[in-house]
Amino acid sequence: MTTKIFVPCDAAARAVGADKVAAALVSEAKRLGRAVEIVRTGSRGLFWLEPMIEVQTPAGRIAFGPVKAKDVTDLLTSDFSAGHRLHLGRPEELPFLKRQTRINFARCGIIDPLSLAGYRAHGGGRGIERARSLGAAGTVEEVTKSGLRGRGGAGFPTGIKWKTVADTAADQKYIVCNADEGDSGTFADRMIMEGDPFLLIEGMAIAGFAVGATKGYVYIRSEYPDAIRTMERAVVLAEADGMLGPEAGFDIEIREGAGAYVCGEETSLLESLEGKRGQVRAKPPLPAHKGLFGKPTVINNVLSLVTVPAVLADGAKHYADLGMGRSRGTMPIQLAGNIKHGGLFEAPFGMTLGELVDDIGGGTHSGRPVRAVQVGGPLGAYFPRGLFDTPFDYEAFAARDGLIGHAGVVVFDDTVDMARQARFAMEFCAIESCGKCTPCRIGSTRGMETIDKIIRGERTEANLAIVTDLCQTMKFGSLCALGGFTPYPVLSAIKHFPEDFNRPRLAAAAE
Amino acid sequence: MSPAWDEARAQDILRRHSGRKGALLPILHDIQAEFGCVPAPAIPVIAHTLNLTRAEVHGVVSFYHDFREKPAGRHVLKLCRAEACQSMNGEAFAQQVLERFDLDWGGTTPDGRLTIEPIYCLGLCASSPSAMLDGQPMARLDQDSLDEIAREVG
Numbered sequence A: 001m002t003t004k005i006f007v008p009c010d011a012a013a014r015a016v017g018a019d020k021v022a023a024a025l026v027s028e029a030k031r032l033g034r035a036v037e038i039v040r041t042g043s044r045g046l047f048w049l050e051p052m053i054e055v056q057t058p059a060g061r062i063a064f065g066p067v068k069a070k071d072v073t074d075l076l077t078s079d080f081s082a083g084h085r086l087h088l089g090r091p092e093e094l095p096f097l098k099r100q101t102r103i104n105f106a107r108c109g110i111i112d113p114l115s116l117a118g119y120r121a122h123g124g125g126r127g128i129e130r131a132r133s134l135g136a137a138g139t140v141e142e143v144t145k146s147g148l149r150g151r152g153g154a155g156f157p158t159g160i161k162w163k164t165v166a167d168t169a170a171d172q173k174y175i176v177c178n179a180d181e182g183d184s185g186t187f188a189d190r191m192i193m194e195g196d197p198f199l200l201i202e203g204m205a206i207a208g209f210a211v212g213a214t215k216g217y218v219y220i221r222s223e224y225p226d227a228i229r230t231m232e233r234a235v236v237l238a239e240a241d242g243m244l245g246p247e248a249g250f251d252i253e254i255r256e257g258a259g260a261y262v263c264g265e266e267t268s269l270l271e272s273l274e275g276k277r278g279q280v281r282a283k284p285p286l287p288a289h290k291g292l293f294g295k296p297t298v299i300n301n302v303l304s305l306v307t308v309p310a311v312l313a314d315g316a317k318h319y320a321d322l323g324m325g326r327s328r329g330t331m332p333i334q335l336a337g338n339i340k341h342g343g344l345f346e347a348p349f350g351m352t353l354g355e356l357v358d359d360i361g362g363g364t365h366s367g368r369p370v371r372a373v374q375v376g377g378p379l380g381a382y383f384p385r386g387l388f389d390t391p392f393d394y395e396a397f398a399a400r401d402g403l404i405g406h407a408g409v410v411v412f413d414d415t416v417d418m419a420r421q422a423r424f425a426m427e428f429c430a431i432e433s434c435g436k437c438t439p440c441r442i443g444s445t446r447g448m449e450t451i452d453k454i455i456r457g458e459r460t461e462a463n464l465a466i467v468t469d470l471c472q473t474m475k476f477g478s479l480c481a482l483g484g485f486t487p488y489p490v491l492s493a494i495k496h497f498p499e500d501f502n503r504p505r506l507a508a509a510a511e
Numbered sequence B: 001m002s003p004a005w006d007e008a009r010a011q012d013i014l015r016r017h018s019g020r021k022g023a024l025l026p027i028l029h030d031i032q033a034e035f036g037c038v039p040a041p042a043i044p045v046i047a048h049t050l051n052l053t054r055a056e057v058h059g060v061v062s063f064y065h066d067f068r069e070k071p072a073g074r075h076v077l078k079l080c081r082a083e084a085c086q087s088m089n090g091e092a093f094a095q096q097v098l099e100r101f102d103l104d105w106g107g108t109t110p111d112g113r114l115t116i117e118p119i120y121c122l123g124l125c126a127s128s129p130s131a132m133l134d135g136q137p138m139a140r141l142d143q144d145s146l147d148e149i150a151r152e153v154g
């Protein structure tokens, strides 16, 4: 009998040897005379267990991990016995997965990403069917009712954005998927594109149907070659199937970024798609009125778009019933950095930061105490343990001078030097600034130099005052959130970790 | 080795993209895949075909971190310097790699076999520190990885 073995092809699994494991399974099975069939899947998102393979048994799939190529012989000769030291049991029973509510990630890690039959067998395609039965206006209405807010960072209601485009008359409209995912600590867009690409295609096709757009672009950052490859193949397969193309009335083109963080900002992204420098446009006009090539454009993050098929398939109410306050539904939270159990954790809004980091994440990877957590990428604030009671919710984070952004959570242990982290925030802004506004372009470099002085212990008080002032100027004098939000990590580091900005006194105390 | 500048090949690439709207980035990616960089003589050719000025094309090439004006080494190692990798001592690891090959950020070894560049997040942030070697992802980097990199680049 042939044993079916699932091996992830997600970049994070490949990065720790999944391809070698797959190759070893094939060659060792041959040598041992065992019949195996290898199926490559996305990742389940338990990255400390990758490469995590799953073996099909009469009792369902059984997981083993982390598997190295050298473990393969042993696994095969033991017939994947439950007594094996890498045996993890049924993946659904692993606490990290069991505690999740997977809506966006329902199929990721389970199916062969490029099998449309597998996609449909696991519920794919029901969203667009329901959209067609509701009609365009009814679809927009349903998305609005779900309470879905943009997952790219700003949290703008997706239904309202769609309605604006639907109500704007034009000979051509576009759907643009923002897959630039530049925030450190985030990988949810990447995982979906590598693990369930047809879901994104379905989400974009629904958007096109709802607003009357016939063409879509997916702008994927060049740092994601695997995602680009998978999405390109998926588009070809979808065209062959009729899910895309003339019959469907919707086409998708995959475009590759070129290593500019600011191109994640929606207007900069549109410039880039038009073949220009990625400079931010002043608003108005809104992209919904005058977007790509001057035409009405829906621009949405990957996660916003992949939520839509589920909202339609199972109804807006089902989705809106989850969450807290004005944050409805689930959020695929990405636990990253110095964390024991890092990975993709999709849950309804409302869990506290402490639960996520300590209970789900298991604290630090190094085993040392957690000291700081940066939420929301390079423009997000650093939170101390004292704020661990903050629930994961747009408004709750804003009330504490933070943001959830694209839901990346980066954990640091007590060896972190927060003055250096503040300096890096300024440096990153200086490297990635599009150059349009002086506070962002020049202010970030000044900020970096000034923090360097603080780190050297030069005129600490005066220089801290300069940095605080600079942050005010950047906040209010920047066109976009790159310059405007860089003050978040800087000021939160100064506010919550003042001791790191006061070296001479520390040195004196130590003597 | 990337082939030397060849206008006919560049024209082939341009033809492949004709009719595509806003195609400058895809064109530049393909030119760089062919020649290892965007060579200076490519600029007027592209500008002419797309009805742009040379300054406009040059402006785009220089705006994006990905485009090179000179070819890189035979192998390209991109080490992640963003926050999640910092939290796992990525900077110390990066320093070790740079020292091992006696390079600074952006530098190429004198024999042209390796270029090391910074990159800001590869989406491997739950398996930090991470890197990309010739387009292949690497994560949970440690001392063994350093030897592996050295073996790969020969």
Ligand SMILES: Cc1cc2nc3c(=O)[nH]c(=O)nc-3n(C[C@H](O)[C@H](O)[C@H](O)COP(=O)(O)O)c2cc1C
Pocket: A149, A150, A151, A152, A153, A154, A155, A156, A158, A178, A179, A180, A181, A182, A183, A261, A262, A263, A264, A265, A266, A267, A299, A300, A301, A302, A304, A305, A480, A481, A482
């Ligand atoms: C500097 C900067 C970088 C951004 N990067 C991204 C990104 O990588 N992905 C993303 O979806 N949104 C990003 N955004 C937010 C977008 O501008 C925009 O709000 C989003 O694409 C809208 O989609 P949504 O409503 O579905 O969130 C960024 C914003 C700024 C200011």
Ligand code: SF4
Pocket: A262, A280, A432, A433, A434, A435, A436, A437, A438, A440, A441, A478, A479, A480, A481, A482, A483, A484
């Ligand atoms: S804030 Fe910075 S990145 Fe944003 S538009 Fe101004 S200069 Fe460009």
Ligand code: FES
Pocket: A184, A185, A186, B080, B081, B082, B083, B084, B085, B086, B120, B121, B122, B123, B124, B125, B128, B130
């Ligand atoms: S921060 Fe290094 S991979 Fe994301």
